[in-house]
Amino acid sequence: MDSSSSSWVTEGKPIKGVLLDISGVLRDGNSAIPGSLDAFHKLVQSGIQVRLVTNESQVTRKDSLDKLTRLGFQGLQFDKIFAPAPLLAEELVRQGHRPHLLVHPRVKPEFAIIPDLDSNEAATCVVIGDACEHFTYDGMNTAFRTLLDTQKRGLEPKLFTLGRGRFYSHDQLLWLDVGPFCAALEYSLNIKAELFGKPSKIFFDTAVASMASDGISRDEIVMIGDDIIGDVKGAMDAGMRGVLVRTGKFRAAVDENHVSVKPSGIVDDLRAAVDMILS
Amino acid sequence: MDSSSSSWVTEGKPIKGVLLDISGVLRDGNSAIPGSLDAFHKLVQSGIQVRLVTNESQVTRKDSLDKLTRLGFQGLQFDKIFAPAPLLAEELVRQGHRPHLLVHPRVKPEFAIIPDLDSNEAATCVVIGDACEHFTYDGMNTAFRTLLDTQKRGLEPKLFTLGRGRFYSHDQLLWLDVGPFCAALEYSLNIKAELFGKPSKIFFDTAVASMASDGISRDEIVMIGDDIIGDVKGAMDAGMRGVLVRTGKFRAAVDENHVSVKPSGIVDDLRAAVDMILS
DSSP, X not given: OHHHHHHTTTSSSOOOEEEEOSBTTXXXXXXXXXXXXXXXXXXXXXXXXXXXXXXXXXXXXXXXXXXXXXXXXXXXXXXXXXXXXXXXXXXXXXXXXXXXXXXXXXXXXXXXXXXXXXXXXXXXXXXXXXXXXXXXXXXXXXXXXXXXXXXXXXXXXXXXXXXXXXXXXXXXXXXXXXXXXXXXXXXXXXXXXXXXXXXXXXXXXXXXXXXXXXXXXXXXXXXXXXXXXXXXXHHHHTTSEEEEESSTTOOHHHHTTOSSOOXXXXXXXXXXXXXXXXX | OHHHHHHTTTSSSOOOEEEEOSXXXXXXXXXXXXXHHHHHHHHHXXXXXXXXXXXXXXXOHXXXXXXXXXXXXXXXXXGGEEOHHHHHHHHHHHHTXXXXXXXXXXXXXXXXXXXXXXXXXXXXXXXXXXXXXXXXHXXXXXXXXXXXXXXXXXXXXXXXXXXXXXXXXXXXEEEEOHHHHHHHHHHHHTOOOEEOSTTOHHHHHHHHHHHHTTTOOGGGEEEEESOIXXXXXXXXXXXXXXXXXXXXXXXXXXXXXXXXXXXXXXXXXXXXXXXXHXX
């Protein structure tokens, strides 16, 4: 992959904006990935616009930012972090939905803008995020019965998901992401969830819009991530370049020569990516 | 559906054998379904051969039989109960597999024929059954990592499932069955599980073989169940007749005029089915 790795920056317009995945690029669980602190700061100081685009749905953007700050990442701003939960919360308000939340308690504050969220009235949809240890048998059954109940009341059973990731790396171990549990609920009632989060274009477009306000167009943006589908394919489908790092959940056997996705580049880590962008 | 309901017995050869689903036909959780006790005994006393064909994977056949006996069902014999776990256990022994079991502890005795089942040696496959409250986040992650680990060792990640049911009725409430959790693991690694249980033909054929030893052929057999796919379609695909009862998990809106399956008949309950068979 060396030729591809060294060609991706020079092909197309110069890079003016970088979208960074968090987990697997900046940090792995509770540790900064080696070299990522220096690389991140070099990138920010270069004047290139940076946004963090994460599918993390276990925590609020505020928590996510605080955690990165504790790990030593400096100069982060709340409004430069893009996550699925706040986007979905706004959409639910627009549609007048009252969701049942199968999400991690830590992310619930992102849904506080929804009126009567904690009322006892019947829910009109289910939202699933990376609930981690809250993916219990009871929790899954409750979400399933909520969907059944909306169907009984003549509504379409409506499932929104904050991601479709299969798994992620956390503290050197791989963990099931929201995708498999979403697939379980989809199977239970033969329905298809609506995705808010990578790789959906609607989600990438929120970050692209933020870049546009700085005069940067999508063909001047590269997404850097460890998920060949969620990060790389999603960004490329949305008209940006997509670069895969060999950190986080990267698995050489599957990702290095992926059957359907040809990344704009594959590099060892964020440090290598930043070096190429700035060279 | 009345015309279909009243025509299914008279079409084709006379019925000499009946396969009965247990949950949703004989009992719903801890109660016999009204009329099912009398109907079952009438059927057995008529001389028609009866087998119980269940996808239950929470318990051993012995437990299942004991529970039915406690509810008042008489004349049951251990060798007339067909369940996926013992069939799969035999197959695993044949193939030399050492499985990691994501199943309910109560069904584990069915797998005791497998050598070194509890050894600490690396598993070569995962078996998933209806683990109920044992479908925990940790349990799902462990099964996922076991599959990953077999892949790392150069083996094909192999998942066997004891069923694909979406949900079932238990004590007047609907519960997620093994199918959704199997779908979750399939999604996690983009693999397809191998099914032992209804509606697989290999499973129905074990009951058909047992009927054959009594001189009954598959076109003389009817399967009675509350699952339009697992029971009715499965039996019909295997060359038998399939009758749906309106008890258990039957849902009129979906099942009464199913988009793809036309049962040999739809009747209110086991009592109605037996009355037609004997009339």
